[in-house]
Amino acid sequence: MQNPVLPIYKGVNAQTENIDGYDIITSTSGEEQEYSAIRNHIGITDRSDEAKFKLVGDGAADMLGEVLTGNIINLPENALRHTLLLDDAGAIIADVYVYNNFDYFLVRCSGHCRSLVRQQLQQHIGSGVEMEDITDQLAVLCLDGPYAWQIPVTLTGAAAAGLPVMHFMEARIADIDTTLVRAGRAGEYGYECVVPAETAEDALKHILGADPDALLCGRSVFDLLQRETRAFNLQCDIPNGESPLQAGLHWAIDFRKDSFIGKNAVMREIESGLSQKMVGLKMTSDGIPATAGKVYADSDEVGYIAAAGYSPTLQTGIALAYLKKEYAWAGIDFEADTDRGIGKAATVSTPFFVMKSMTIPIT
Amino acid sequence: MNSTMQETIIRRSDVMDRLTGLLIESLDLDLKPEEITEDAALFGIGLGLDSVDALQLVVGVEMEFDVSLPEDDMSVYRSINTLTDFILNNTVQQGA
Numbered sequence: 001m002q003n004p005v006l007p008i009y010k011g012v013n014a015q016t017e018n019i020d021g022y023d024i025i026t027s028t029s030g031e032e033q034e035y036s037a038i039r040n041h042i043g044i045t046d047r048s049d050e051a052k053f054k055l056v057g058d059g060a061a062d063m064l065g066e067v068l069t070g071n072i073i074n075l076p077e078n079a080l081r082h083t084l085l086l087d088d089a090g091a092i093i094a095d096v097y098v099y100n101n102f103d104y105f106l107v108r109c110s111g112h113c114r115s116l117v118r119q120q121l122q123q124h125i126g127s128g129v130e131m132e133d134i135t136d137q138l139a140v141l142c143l144d145g146p147y148a149w150q151i152p153v154t155l156t157g158a159a160a161a162g163l164p165v166m167h168f169m170e171a172r173i174a175d176i177d178t179t180l181v182r183a184g185r186a187g188e189y190g191y192e193c194v195v196p197a198e199t200a201e202d203a204l205k206h207i208l209g210a211d212p213d214a215l216l217c218g219r220s221v222f223d224l225l226q227r228e229t230r231a232f233n234l235q236c237d238i239p240n241g242e243s244p245l246q247a248g249l250h251w252a253i254d255f256r257k258d259s260f261i262g263k264n265a266v267m268r269e270i271e272s273g274l275s276q277k278m279v280g281l282k283m284t285s286d287g288i289p290a291t292a293g294k295v296y297a298d299s300d301e302v303g304y305i306a307a308a309g310y311s312p313t314l315q316t317g318i319a320l321a322y323l324k325k326e327y328a329w330a331g332i333d334f335e336a337d338t339d340r341g342i343g344k345a346a347t348v349s350t351p352f353f354v355m356k357s358m359t360i361p362i363t
Numbered sequence: 364m365n366s367t368m369q370e371t372i373i374r375r376s377d378v379m380d381r382l383t384g385l386l387i388e389s390l391d392l393d394l395k396p397e398e399i400t401e402d403a404a405l406f407g408i409g410l411g412l413d414s415v416d417a418l419q420l421v422v423g424v425e426m427e428f429d430v431s432l433p434e435d436d437m438s439v440y441r442s443i444n445t446l447t448d449f450i451l452n453n454t455v456q457q458g459a
Contacts, residue, residue, distance in 0.1 A: 248400040349444035
């Protein structure tokens with residue numbers, strides 16, 4: 001798939017990385033400016049490469065329910081659910097979003113999981129269900145930030161202001177048919193404009209015209225934004241194939257369902273108890289936690305750092321770390337490997353801070 | 364594990380167990396304590412509680428822990444962990 005909005009991003013000297021033939025926008029103005037835009041105003045990000053599978057037929061909900069960890073049967077129309085696809089051993093293959101679009105279900109996941117997810121879905125398709133890979137047909141333009149709601153309201157009308165979280169509605173951006181989705185990854189207000197790929201460039205021009213201060217952003221900054229929010233990041237958060245329960249993804253699993261792929265492994269881990277759990281770690285001394293570094297209690301190694309970086313909002317280093325279960329509590333002082341040697345850190349509740357969007361009402 | 368760390372964990376674990384139990388019982392959630400993670404959002408994605416649940420939860424927490432929860436500080440209501448932080452910071456430790 002060609003990146004349909006690449007010409008516009010190239011106009012702001014965007015950096016790209018070609019993955020499986022798609023030019024992913026990695027950054028535009030640099031992490032500092034892109035972070036500031038999304039935490040304080042609006043950032044616009046292209047996610048058109050995300051895989052999209054359309055499932056049609058009376059048995060689609062049952063089939064997805066058998067495959068995915070979440071409850072799809074009770075997913076209301078015009079709503080979406082963030083859930084997981086596991087393998088038989090209970091390891092995470094992908095986190096997916098399932099949309100109930102009345103006539104069909106749409107399954108979306110990261111572009112790099114496309115073939116694995118397609119393979120798993122195809123293996124479980126029964127009679128009466130048809131699946132089509134429509135990845136290349138649709139573009140996804142994401143708006144994130146405490147004022148992100150202003151753009152859909154300006155372009156599509158006041159109804160957008162009432163769109164609940166994890167729901168979607170049909171709308172029009174100028175004359176472009178758009179599915180407006182209320183979902184984000186940065187912990188701020190988040191909207192996605194899903195449009196036919198051939199109209200994406202025009203749609204993006206309208207979006208930029210609605211708020212000239214909104215900043216075109218790349219994807220790299222989301223590693224930091226998602227870490228601060230503790231929004232699951234498949235590529236960073238489970239470096240050693242940690243289980244969904246160890247990663248704290250209980251909310252994505254319906255434990256009452258009769259079956260889903262990997263359920264036996266999940267229930268075995270529930271019964272036996274977790275050996276380690278992910279916690280938020282905040283530095284209380286100088287230094288940025290070292291990814292893959294160790295965490296210590298009284299010089300004893302008690303865990304390791306999965307993902308780390310500097311939080312501009314907190315102005316200190318933060319990390320998501322896996323600690324032995326008996327140590328995995330918020331409010332405890334530890335030591336951790338940093339870029340400056342061993343430093344002092346404390347476990348904290350996550351998200352690491354209250355996002356600005358929580359203080360700004362949609363009007 | 365040193366004794367200070369052990370005491371901190373015991374105190375936190377006690378509050379969290381009571382809070383999780385209260386959440387399940389008072390809101391009639393079809394979940395077991397081990398199926399809830401401490402940092403999961405109470406509202407929206409996560410446990411999916413609504414405003415009616417919030418009122419019940421506030422009344423239950425105030426009675427169980429003899430604390431007065433703030434009306435205007437949403438940071439307290441993000442997760443079981445943040446509620447636990449508030450309770451631990453606003454109750455007198457027994458025996459202290």
